[in-house]
Amino acid sequence: xxxxxxxxxxxxxxxxxxxxxxxxxxxxxxxxxxxxxxxxxxxxxxxxxxxxxxxxxxxxxxxxxxxxxxxxxxxxxxxxxxxxxxxxxxxxxxxxxxxxxxxxxxxxxx
DNA sequence: CGGGTGACTCGAC
DNA sequence: CGTCGAGCCACCC
Numbered sequence: 001x002x003x004x005x006x007x008x009x010x011x012x013x014x015x016x017x018x019x020x021x022x023x024x025x026x027x028x029x030x031x032x033x034x035x036x037x038x039x040x041x042x043x044x045x046x047x048x049x050x051x052x053x054x055x056x057x058x059x060x061x062x063x064x065x066x067x068x069x070x071x072x073x074x075x076x077x078x079x080x081x082x083x084x085x086x087x088x089x090x091x092x093x094x095x096x097x098x099x100x101x102x103x104x105x106x107x108x109x110x
Numbered sequence: 111c112g113g114g115t116g117a118c119t120c121g122a123c
Numbered sequence: 124c125g126t127c128g129a130g131c132c133a134c135c136c
Contacts, residue, residue: 025118026118039133040118042118046117113135115133116132121129
């Protein structure tokens with residue numbers, strides 16, 4: 001399986017997420033020029049798990065800041081654990097003050 | 111080859 | 124303001 005540029009771009013972008021910050025699938029997809037490919041971003045994250053460098057997939061959540069992909073981690077609570085370890089507050093699988101910890105991928109382009 | 115699914119998002123009621 | 128449905132793209136069966 002060969003990762004397309006889209007996948008690589010997603011991996012690279014997620015890897016560039018600053019510590020203590022998070023982003024959304026749609027933001028990544030939009031940054032890549034395919035705002036409708038948000039679903040594919042999540043799918044790419046699945047492949048990211050087997051990628052060589054450790055990709056902070058836990059820093060990627062849906063647009064509402066909910067840990068929608070926690071079920072795909074080794075443990076459904078691992079994602080929350082990692083996020084909380086970075087200083088985030090999570091209630092009911094939802095990141096509090098998501099707008100404050102949100103990181104815009106466009107920031108690296110600008 | 112064809113159909114179904116999903117770590118999403120937006121629009122309409 | 125809250126909930127429901129449709130759309131989109133790539134991968135798996």
